[in-house]
Amino acid sequence: MNKALEGVRILDFSHLLQGPFATQLLGDMGADVIKIERAGAGDMFRGMTFFAKWVGGSESPNFLAWNRNKRSIALNLKSRKVHAIIMEMARTADVVVQNFRPGVLAKLGYGYEDFKAVNPRIIYCSGSGYGEEGPYVERPGQDMLIQGLAGLIANTGRGDQAPVPAGAGLADQIGAMNMVYGILSALYYREKTGKGQKIEVNLLAGLLAHLNQEYVAVLNLGEDFVRPNSGIGHPGMQAPFGIYETKDGGYVSIAMSPFKTLYEVLAAPQLAVYDDLKTLFDKRDEVFEKVNAETKKFATQDLLARLLKADIWCAEVKDIRRAAEDPQVTHMGMITSYDHPRGGKVRVVAPAVKMSETPATIERPAPLVGQHGREILAEFGFSRDEIAALEASGDMTVDAA
Amino acid sequence: MNKALEGVRILDFSHLLQGPFATQLLGDMGADVIKIERAGAGDMFRGMTFFAKWVGGSESPNFLAWNRNKRSIALNLKSRKVHAIIMEMARTADVVVQNFRPGVLAKLGYGYEDFKAVNPRIIYCSGSGYGEEGPYVERPGQDMLIQGLAGLIANTGRGDQAPVPAGAGLADQIGAMNMVYGILSALYYREKTGKGQKIEVNLLAGLLAHLNQEYVAVLNLGEDFVRPNSGIGHPGMQAPFGIYETKDGGYVSIAMSPFKTLYEVLAAPQLAVYDDLKTLFDKRDEVFEKVNAETKKFATQDLLARLLKADIWCAEVKDIRRAAEDPQVTHMGMITSYDHPRGGKVRVVAPAVKMSETPATIERPAPLVGQHGREILAEFGFSRDEIAALEASGDMTVDAA
The missing domain is CATH 3.30.1540.10 (formyl-coa transferase, domain 3)
Incomplete structure (x- = not known):
């Protein structure tokens, strides 16, 4: 084994940021991440960008940032034929990851119980904005909204003006790290006991846990944070901070x-x-x-x-x-690149954690929609005829550049 | 096994935030975390607070936030007798965690090679601000400084004013999550191969990885983020965001x-x-x-x-x-409490990740300095006389409330 997570196979139904960053982190460590996208359009993040510009004229920087080290298969999840295929794949998979709104995937027959029935060792990890029940279960769970609900925004900016969010996504990324934490803990447990389980991660709870010292202070000291009217960097800190x-x-x-x-x-x-x-x-x-x-x-x-x-x-x-271009960033090799069939040489941030025996590496660029569908199905034992029929019906699409 | 990480024993030399949050996350999942503090004063974070107030009149909210589910032993790390004791403990430990400035702990005989010599299966995880070599290796690696170096501060706040940091620690917490990611990946690898390894995590690399989509956009689209002069929440976004x-x-x-x-x-x-x-x-x-x-x-x-x-x-x-007091936060039970011998009923944020088979729980409050020193040494087979001699020499201190 050259990678820490070699041999771990992940069926990744996730899209946008939280789930994809989580599975990218697992892929960087050697897991075999099979990204299951919508036939045709694929992950919604493929249509998102900054500055109304596209890398290589067509590729989303957001998608490129969170989807290296994965293979893509694009399927129509509403097809019963596709359902049978995915359940066949699940027999030998280790982990399922998804971050649709609560209940959406289960309605299509891809809930934890469905997978458990064919593979009791499966680890099923769901991500959401606010958990899978409760008063906010139907609400949109976007990163900036979570920053505001968790108290981070009220702590940020000048006191004599409106508060401001952190000018980058954070709650989603923290949610991704919590998925990794839960999945790897569950994998260890499964090695010891043979048992799988269901994991629920949500953005709001994850950000609260990161703000624990601010919560402990406010809830136990009888004081509230008041933003200073200056460039003081934390409402709980004295000058010169x-x-x-x-x-x-x-x-x-x-x-x-x-x-x-x-x-x-x-x-x-x-x-x-x-x-x-x-x-x-x-x-x-x-x-x-x-x-x-x-x-x-x-x-x-x-x-x-x-x-x-x-x-x-x-x-x-x-x-x-x-x-x-910072000398330490350069010294650490933290800016690297991969070659993408349409985006060209794409500059990206390298894996952050250094492992002496099993270094994390970038082995693949972010995939095209369904780029590896045929090879993945062949690996799982489906015949050329079966694969061709699936494509002909539109239940699988392949963009092979 | 009722906990995912039951049976995993961690020798935790870490202090302040990054290391302690990491080992708390592992402790929440059932790992046996032995916090090794400085004899007498203990973790520096015990002396840190907000609002110049203390929980129960004496306890740091910061320390209370990141040190539940641990036992503490307070030792003089410069003593050769203590060194022999810790190396004896290391024979049956799984993980060592530390976040002193690079090289400090190794000089005292607690580097990776020292532990590997007595236990080749050991997983040794170091945290730092900027990694263990390079031009910034001697620089202080504090959370707000990292936010500024990584580009997060320049992205935050109004364009017609100075940029502002996120008003809460984030880089440290992300560093902690990266420690968890590295350690759990290494534990899985060790289950498969029997091999330990060394892991290096640093705050700057960790925050860069979280900002990957902002980096991919700037480095590949030929544009820079410009903070808007309004309450627009991300410099790359259009109104109404x-x-x-x-x-x-x-x-x-x-x-x-x-x-x-x-x-x-x-x-x-x-x-x-x-x-x-x-x-x-x-x-x-x-x-x-x-x-x-x-x-x-x-x-x-x-x-x-x-x-x-x-x-x-x-x-x-x-x-x-x-x-x-938010209804969803309440519904999820995200604000809970533990009883502390001096702090009283301490309100804290609950574990964020929900595991169906192995729920994370709070079993212990944050410890007093060296509170469990005697019981820990007894578990490792040291005699009452040996323990008493260690205390008499001042090489171990015990605060038993």
């Missing part, structure tokens, strides 16, 4: 650090009057403005060099393009 | 939705002139202001009811206290 401007229009983040060291490095001894914890919290907006007036006297790189030399916890604030 | 005010001072998030449906529900047909994708992107700040003027005419609950009825993707923006 925040984002500061520099002379050349850049920004530097300064985290928890001895305040005395900071004002000495800034050559601003007049700030000494603020140097106790209570004052740094109560007057944090005022302190922020004073510190910011000092940081603006330095060029970004000069300021960083001085602060780092004094072991102040700080870093540059970079945009994504500059982050991709 | 954003956070809107209501009549009673509340906020509602509105995600990707048919614009026509939105202006019809708002009874604002004059907005029809903006209804094509390019206009909604190019004039998104203007559209935002116009939509915001309409949403301010409705009370929060009335607006939500109308929008949800029309299947507009929306949700209320809640602060943490109100989120804890």
Whole structure:
């Protein structure tokens, strides 16, 4: 075995972000991910993009980001013939992943009980916005909505203005990591006991768990977070914790650090009057403005060099393009690429976790819709005639570039 | 087995957030987590809090949030006697977790090679800010700094003002999930092959991987994200995607939705002139202001009811206290509590992932410093005299409440 999850076979009904990122993480570790898409159009994320532009003129950056290391088969899930085929595949599969709205897939005959009946060892993982029952079960479970419901948005931005979401998807990705956590825990359990099980993951619960320290503070200390009217970076933190401007229009983040060291490095001894914890919290907006007036006297790189030399916890604030060129990011090889039949050389973020014996690698680009349908069915023992008949009926589509 | 990870024994040298959240997730699934703290003071996070208040007058909400389901032993890691004891424990341990700055623990004789020598099946997982080598290896790896380096901060906030961090830790928690992903993948591999390995996780790489779709877009489409000067919630998105005010001072998030449906529900047909994708992107700040003027005419609950009825993707923006009382959060039982000897009844966020056969549960509150030292050493076969001698020398401390 060269990969940690070699031999683990996943039937992946998932679409958009949460499920696909989860199965990509499992694929990076060597699992055999069979992505089951809608015949014809495939995963809805194929039609989503930023800037109204497409990679190579046709491919979605969102889809390309979350679907490497998978093979695709495109099927009509409403066909009874297709149902029989998938249940045949399920006999030797280890994991099923899906993130349709609650109940949708089960109605088509692809619920946990359906799979368990043909393979009691199966691990079935469902993802949703808010879980599979309860008052919000019919509501849309989108990433920014979850950020708002979980309290992250109310904690972010300036106090004298409306709160803002984190400017990137996060709840979906955290949901994906929770799927991985549940599936791999269940796989370990199955190795020991032979038993499969059902796993339910939802975005709201997942984000709450990430905010546990904020919840424990608010629910046990009798205080609420109040956003500061400045660049202080967390409503629970005292100055200087925040984002500061520099002379050349850049920004530097300064985290928890001895305040005395900071004002000495800034050559601003007049700030000494603020140097106790209570004052740094109560007057944090005022302190922020004073510190910011000092940081603006330095060029970004000069300021960083001085602060780092004094072991102040700080870093540059970079945009994504500059982050991709960051020396540490480059050193780690975190920006890599794969060749895609239509997208060309696609630059992507590399696997993040380093394993000494079983390194994660990118073996395949994101697939075309149904690109591997024929080879997958052949592997499962279906004949050429059966496969051709399935295509002829429209129950399977193949885009082979 | 009632728990997925029953029988998995973890020697946990980690502190602060990344490592402790990772081992808490493993403990929630039944792993036996032995938290090895500094004799006397213990985990640095015990001295960290929000609002300069302490739970029960003495306990850190941050520490309480990330250390349930663990037992603590407090040892002097510089003592050779302690080294021999830990290596004895390592013979039957499965996993070692640590997140000291790179090299620190290895210098004390607790590197991967040291553990491998006594137990080749060991899985050793290190967490750091930036990996274990490269230009940033000596730099502090704090959560907000990572948000800035990875590009998340530059994407967040208003374009006409300084960017802002997400107002909660995220990079650390994502690092924790990556530890879980690596460790559980390695455990599966070990079940199949008998081989242990070393895993390296770092916060910067982990956050980059979560931002993959933003990286793929910027690096392949020749565009950069530009923060809008309004409440639009992602720099890559068109209106209406954003956070809107209501009549009673509340906020509602509105995600990707048919614009026509939105202006019809708002009874604002004059907005029809903006209804094509390019206009909604190019004039998104203007559209935002116009939509915001309409949403301010409705009370929060009335607006939500109308929008949800029309299947507009929306949700209320809640602060943490109100989120804890949210009907769906309550329905899911996501706010629970445990009894702590000094903190009293501590309210915490429950495990997020639901497992049908092996439910995650909270079996223990966060421990006191070294609370279980004696029982742990007795389990590993050390005699009462040996344990007493270790305490007498100060190499082990016990706070037994």
